[in-house]
Amino acid sequence: MATGTPSPTEYINHHLHNLQVGEGFWTLKIDTVFFSVLLAAILIWMGRAIGKRLQQDTPSGLQNWVEAIVEFVDGQVSDVFPxxxxxxxxxALTIFMWVFxxxxxxxxxxxxxxxxxxxxGMEYLKVxxxxxxxxxxxxxxxxxALIIIYNLRSKGLVGYLKMFLTHPFGPYLFPxxxxxxAIEEVAKPVSLALRLFGNLFAGELLFLLIALLSLGGFGAAWIPQIALGTLxxxxxxxxxxxxxxxxMLLTAVYLGMASQDLEHH
Incomplete structure (x- = not known):
């Protein structure tokens, strides 16, 4: 390996390091916040721009594409939300588009x-x-937080607390x-967060491993690198x-479950 060329470990660690300020709990990951807000702004701008140009008689290709997404999401929500x-x-539409x-x-x-x-002049950037x-x-x-709000709205405070005492085995086994x-409720946000993080983190690592071909024994390795990266x-x-x-779907499912009264829980 040539002098000055990073090792595979150094290369991966560099790409997994955030542009950040602060330490510990007070660390602010500037790149994560920047790209999240930027993509949200792009989504808002696209929605506003398309909304201003809606045409019933001769819709554009972009309008047809957006309408197809809206109808698809609406159909999924209608199937799972009572x-x-x-x-x-x-x-649901915002979550689907923003996460995508x-x-x-x-x-x-x-x-x-x-x-x-x-x-x-920035040493690190995670995108x-x-x-x-x-x-x-x-x-x-x-x-x-919305799940808790919908539970309180549909069941009331007493009904929501009663759910913890009587579900799933009846009142005699309330402990x-x-x-x-409690485990069931906490598992909802934990599974949502870890599933999304795990799949995307694994995908990013695989892209980094493919990029390492040009740092390892393949030399330039642009042909296998481009082929594998494209696939x-x-x-x-x-x-x-x-x-x-x-x-998006699990969000709608969880809110649908939360909106049911105690008898249908």
Missing amino acids: NRDKLVGPL LMNFMDLIPVDLLPWVATLA VPTTELDTTFALALTVF VNVVMT WAIFHILVITLQAFIF
Whole structure:
């Protein structure tokens, strides 16, 4: 390996390191916040721009594409949510599109934006927000807060507490019920966050391993690197779409369960 060329461990660690300030609990990951907010702003801008140009008689190709996504999400929400709700449909659409855009950043060549950041004087840059537990847990905990709100709205405070005492084994085993129901409720945001993080983090690592071909024994290795990277990128399109869909669908399912009264829980 040539002098000055990073080792595989150094290369991977560099790409997995955030542009950040602070230490410990007070660490602010600037790149994660920046790309999350940037993609949210792009999503808002796209929605506003398309909304201003809606045409009933001669819709554009982009409008047809957006309408297909909206109808698809609406159909999924209608299947799992018992009653029409003003929040759940827009929330599901926002989650699907925002998570998809954050996941899509994983398809940008792994060295491109970090190289641009180096030219701008930034040593580190991590561009995929959903490869950070901070992002996935923030999304999941927001959904968890809505689950609690919907439970309180449908069951009331007494009914919600009663669920912990009587579900799933009846009132006579209330100590077991409390533990089981608490685990069940906590598992919802934990599974949402870890599933999304794990799949995207694994995908990013595989892109980095493919990029390592040019650092290892293959020399330039541009032919196998491009071939493998292209094949994985094509497959990864399915992964990032599926993960956005699962997060959106489970959100609707959990809120649908929370909106049921105690008798139907």
